[in-house]
Amino acid sequence: MEFEEVVRRRRMVRRYTDERVDPAAVDRMLRHAVRAPSAGFTQGWSFLVLDTADDVARFWDVTSPGTGEPSAWARGMRTAPVVIVVLASKDAYLDRYAEPDKGWDDRAEQRWSAPYWHVDAGMAALLILQTAVDEGLGACFFGVPPAQVPAFREAFGVPETYAPTGAVTVGHPDPTATARGSVARRSRKPWDDVVHRGRWGGRTGDGADGGA
Structure with a gap:
C-alpha cells in the first residue's frame, strides 16, 4: 500500500471481529515502532504485547475502573484479540541527558520543554497504527487510567521505571460497526x-x- 494511502485510511477502530491476528503482522508493527525518532537516541520505550485471551481479559480487568456495566466503547474495545501497551521510561531520558555529550548532569526534569519520553513513545505508537493499516488491520490508541496503573503494573510485572503512555488495540475491523x-x-x-x-x-x- 502506498504511504499516502496508509495515512488517509488510518482511523481509530473501536470494534473487531473474532478473526485471529497473524503474529508476524504484530512483529512488523513492533519492528517499525522501534524505528521512531527519540531524543538523544534514548529509545526509552518498551512494548508489552498481550495476544492471548487470558492476558487481554486480565488487562481489561485491571485497567477498567469500577464494577458497573461496561460502556459501549469498552464493550467494543474488548473485542480486540491483541493489546500492545506502549511504555516510556523517564529515567532513561534523564540518565541519557546526564551523559557527557549532553551535559545535564543534575538530571533536572524542569529542563525539558515537554516530556519527550511520552512524546517519543507516542510517535512509536503512531507507527504501530500505520503499520496496522498497511497489514489490512484496524487499531485504536487509548490511555490507561492513572488510578489503575498500580494494578496494571502488578498484574504484568511492569517495573516502576516504566509508565504507560497508552495502549493500542489491534484486530480485524468489524464491518458492521459504525462511529458513535x-x-x-x-x-x-x-x-x-x-x-x-x-x-x-x-x-x-x-x-x-x-x-x-
Whole structure:
C-alpha cells in the first residue's frame, strides 16, 4: 500500500471481529515502532504485547475502573484479540541527558520543554497504527487510567521505571460497526484553522480534505 494511502485510511477502530491476528503482522508493527525518532537516541520505550485471551481479559480487568456495566466503547474495545501497551521510561531520558555529550548532569526534569519520553513513545505508537493499516488491520490508541496503573503494573510485572503512555488495540475491523456519539458528529478542522504560514493566521491555501 502506498504511504499516502496508509495515512488517509488510518482511523481509530473501536470494534473487531473474532478473526485471529497473524503474529508476524504484530512483529512488523513492533519492528517499525522501534524505528521512531527519540531524543538523544534514548529509545526509552518498551512494548508489552498481550495476544492471548487470558492476558487481554486480565488487562481489561485491571485497567477498567469500577464494577458497573461496561460502556459501549469498552464493550467494543474488548473485542480486540491483541493489546500492545506502549511504555516510556523517564529515567532513561534523564540518565541519557546526564551523559557527557549532553551535559545535564543534575538530571533536572524542569529542563525539558515537554516530556519527550511520552512524546517519543507516542510517535512509536503512531507507527504501530500505520503499520496496522498497511497489514489490512484496524487499531485504536487509548490511555490507561492513572488510578489503575498500580494494578496494571502488578498484574504484568511492569517495573516502576516504566509508565504507560497508552495502549493500542489491534484486530480485524468489524464491518458492521459504525462511529458513535461525538466521534460520528465531528469532522476534520479546516486546513487554514490549523496550518499557519509566516505568522499565526497566515493563509496557506487549499490543503487536506476533511474526514472522520
